[in-house]
Amino acid sequence: MKQRAIIVVLLAVAIGSAVLYAQTFVVAEKGPRWVVVSQPAANSQATASVAAVAGVKRVVDCVSFSADASAAVTAAAGTFVIRDGATGAGTVIWSYAVAHQVAAVAGVQTVAPHSICGLDLIGTVNTAMTAEFNAGVTGEVQGASMSGYLSQ
Secondary structure (H helix, E strand, O other): OOEEEEEEEEEEEEOOEEEEEEEEEEEEOOOOEEEEEEOOOOOOOOEEEEOOOOOOEEEEEEEEEEEEEOOOEOOEEEEEEEEEOOOOOOEEEEEEEEEEOOEOOOOOEEEEEEEEEEEEEEOOOOOOEEEEEOOOOOOEEEEEEEEEEEEO
16 A cells, blocks of 8 residues: 655644644555446346455445436336445445436436445455446446445
């Protein structure tokens, strides 16, 4: 893990005078980065999964998802989740309610694009990580991606 020193200068103002304080902090950079993307065929569930890595935890910091119509779509309620584990089986550690909009023709955005970062969701040691819609929707093409880093 790379480390770098950062000098922070704080300025404190007292009545009639200014005082300058300097302090050094050591900041550790995040571990190795990873990213996974899922863009399956129409009518299929988007499932972006990364395999377990021995001795380390996966940390998800960003997720993106959307869907559009490849044919007529009937409105449906659903969820987009991040699992600490395999597709459909791992523990849900983050969930987002999703409304699949009605579309009469192809090319209509049925789930608006979402990109959410700053999550810092920590998984379990030696465990896969998955980001997925809860199900595929007839007439819809879904997309999902997540990125993160490895941590001890």
